[in-house]
Amino acid sequence: MRVLGNKDDDDAAPAASQDTASFLRRLAGPSIMKAGLAKDQTEINRIIAEASKGSKFYENEKRKDKELTERIARIIKARDDVLREADIGTSLAKMEVQRDLSQIIVHVDMDAFYASVELLDDPSLGDKPFAVGHGVISTASYAARKHGVRSGMAEFVARKLCPQLVVVPCHFSRYMELSRQVMDIFRRYDPTMCAAGCDEGYLNITPYCEEYMLSADDCVRGMRETVFRETKLTVSAGIAPNKVLAKICSDRNKPNGQFALDFTPAAVKAFMHDLSIRKIPGVGRVNERLLDSVGIQTCGDIYTHRATLALMDKYFGLHFLLQTYLGIASNVVQPGQREERKSIGAERTFHTISSKEDILRKLEEVAAELNEDLERTGWTGKTVTLKYKLDTYQVFTRAKSFDRWISTKKEDLFATGKELLLPELPLRLRLIGLRVMKLKDLRVDADKPGSIRRFFENAGSSPRKKRRLSVAGQKEPNDPDELQLTQDGYEDAMPGFYEHEDLERDGFDEADHDANLPTSKPTSAATEHTCPVCARTWATDNAGLNAHVDYCLSRGAIREAQQTASGAPGVLKPLTLGAKVGKRKSQYQ
């Protein structure tokens, strides 16, 4: 870099040099920025420099400017070193080479599953806004969603949003029964399909389409029609070259629709470019905020801010984000295996208790439940973890490991839990749980994967694939040069208390934030709607309304509803820097 005042150079007119310009500004003094609009500050600076030239003061200023210039150069070099090290261009090129478009992956997702089953069993629910759950909403009917009712929402909040809401209790055995029926249909199209919870799954329909000379779209349409014909349940589907894309696509034309991505790199990248980062599995509310803090809202922004991300790899996980930017992920579909289970536990929420007797009674109940589950499913383990939640909702865990397989007897589980809990007292508790980890399978002849019995036995578990193609003598799986696109993910989680959010078709996903405001243009079937949360009215369709309601709710409207209801101030959870984005083995590698 050039610095003003090289001996040979004094009479040159280096006005074009950035460094020179900055030195002239420096020389002009620290108050220059406050000087307001001088008529020609550059000319003034030149005159000042001319007047000072040769003085000790001038030489000292020149030295300090040189040092600053060098300091900046070191910083820039450090940045460039990091970027060179990260070598994003090469990384992207390597990833691109590994892109596999040969497999047709489908994500199938039942529409408002629990609610649809309830409607099936009680047609009188008709078009009424209703929800399934108790205390907390498991699933809202589409009519209820129009009022802003969402899964995971407290029932009292839901009633505030929709006073005429009908809430029916869960009938898990019915859901499991229909889930099994539907999964059996899916398996006709891919025998090794992977159930992901009771209401969704991943299929590889490449062999099926080939055998029956079907397009992917026709195959999936037929599959969805079959499900409806045999169960009267509707299912939405996404068709794409990998699981992450398929999952995002299945949300696109919900309910009772399907969406196929073109199987070309250009189409995939275009699809990703404007997609909200929040749509990426693994990016939840926290990571969304963290990424937003460095200017990333869409997957396209990943590339825009790649330098920042390279510098902050430790916090964000550059590899994961670059894969996301390119729309590259695993396309391996296979059923979850029993031996992949990592832990088994039981926990219960109750009204706040604080007496030692009450607390120990609850602990004992939880120990009894866990004992049942362990014995029924044939597991033991080496580590017992106690979990408790204070009446402030803060959660704590305490663990104890043994050098032997533990007894799964209720009394022994209770004793270990007690040992962990007593030192913590006194406490005001609203939840107690026990979990056993480092499992040992007591059933040597485990049921075959995909069997009905296995499905029910595993209820509540969510085994995830670790490393799929780890064949002895093969390439080291962690070789950074070897992109592991064969890594599996989204293995079958079993039914949770409620199904995940499933929004209606949107036109919201890839829109920017402004598009979530009532000023956004309606797509089709636009009529006058009023947001149940912010009370604004505008012309939109159901999808637009839902998108807006989600936006509203995500901006703290739930808290407001609570305050209105309880008169108590909402509690903002602190933002913490937790696990970095991605690096989820189940998804990418």
Place this chain on the structure above:
DNA sequence: GCGGATCAC
């Protein structure tokens, strides 16, 4: 190995 935190379903 432990505890906190995040995420999915």
Place this chain on the structure above:
DNA sequence: TATGGTGATCCGC
């Protein structure tokens, strides 16, 4: 008045 249960993974220590 009032907000779930099960399981996985990652990080820092």
